[in-house]
Amino acid sequence: MRVRLILPAVTLTLLPHQQAHAAGAAVVVTEIVEYECTTKATGDKQDVEVRVQLTMPTGARAGEQLSIGWRGTYVEGAELSAPAGGLAAGTKLYAYASISDFPGLTSGTGVGELGTPEAGEIIPLPAGVVPVLTTPNAAGTGTVRPAAINFGTTPSERAIECEVLNEDVLTTHALRVAAASGEPGDDPDPTGPVPAPVNPQPTRTVTATATATAVETAQEDAPGNGVMRTPRGGAATGGGGEAGPDGRTFVASGLLLVLASATGLLLRRRRGAGPRPDSAPAR
Template sequence: MRVRLILPAVTLALLPHQQAPAAGAAVITQVVEYECTAKATGERQNVDVTIQLTMPTGATAGEQLSIGWRGTYVRGSELLAPAGGLTAGTKLYAYASISDFPGLTSATGVGELGTPEAGEIIPLPSGVVPLRTTPNSAGTGTVRPAAINFGPRPTEPEIECEVLNEEALTTYPLTVTAGTGGPDDDPGGAPDDDSDPAPVNPQPTRTVTATATATAVETVEAEEDTPRDGVVRTPKGGAATGGGGEAGPDGRTFVATGLLLVLAAGAGLLLRRRRGVRSRPGSASAR
């Protein structure tokens, strides 16, 4: 009895580990027929893959959701590496098609692979590959398996596999609910910061006002210096301020008058001397 109880336990322990789907999650398992084409050689192969999709629960608009993808070959229809093999670091890129959902068309995931030689079976990831996408709004759509590609990068596939029996595949509904209305769901809401915002249009500083006043004063002074009736008026102390000949009485009149006075004085002095000589005794005029 003990041997019979131990052997089943050992046998179960040696079986490959299967990741259990989340509680309440819907699981879809079906065989997908692919036509795979090697881009370098154009070689084509028909491959059958049993794909298991695990649908998410509680998907919310604005948050990333994940669809579990797990694939295994149907015996006898495995994908073989083309002539020349595959580039080192080749990965599996799996897709799920989403229909009838506003603004959401697919989910994508990537799985690590080995590097098989030409003619060898290209292995599929042993674990679950999460296919991720982010819905922008609430809604309901349908999901089904889609293409799988092999290559070093998603934009550089070396093997492309397209679904042949797409219309025969079973679909499952995907439901996305609206957000909770928290701060993260309202990008246009008011900020949480209670601090006073900085003024957008601050008042002019006193420096600017003083500059404007000084300019106005200069303008008024300039207007006062400019005669309004066309007559130039002599300021006080015109001679000292550079008023010129129009600043006061003409100085040439004083100079001419002074010169006449000097000449008259000289003539009078000369006349008196002549009269004195004539009146002296013994002079020729006296005789």
């Protein structure tokens, strides 16, 4: 086993202005990953070094599939060769990413198309970016590192398995997943607008008014009740039709004045009927 100190090369790549404004900045990290590759049919082992470039997603949300970009190129002199029996037609590359410290999420898988090399030939890696896909079930933050790569016709039918040897020295990339669309944690103002106040007793007010009107009408229509009807449409003074002066007060005042006048007249007449001191006696 070879031990080598690897210094990862970190490159910060900004998207074009139009995309960076919408999706933010994508962090691209390239580093050398050491693999021990085993041919399952024979048990033969090869030491392989791949320069792996990971591109972390931006704008990831819970419940939605996210994609981590994986791109690999061999370090010269440390390529993977096809086994003696060659590779079956339809063999693919399966690239994995290890996800840690994230609730319910441990890995992502990417599939890349390959050629069909002959025995002893270098197995080509996909020329483009392989999307490593996974779907988080909840919001959170975790870390991502390059993981194993396998070669086979299906994920379970592997011809060559490559395990990471220098996992502890690989760069960890932050993976941030926001809450799903529509959840409270995603709303910039979870409280929302304050609703307008509602009249606490609308029904009681209407019922009280209707009851009072019915009682007044019954009293007014009852014969001989002595209640005077108040004209409708009067001024809103706060006292209704009972706020003005009572007519009975004027009637009583008038009666008192008449009685006082009659009493005064009677007294004057009695004084005038007595004998005069200078009158002569009757003969």
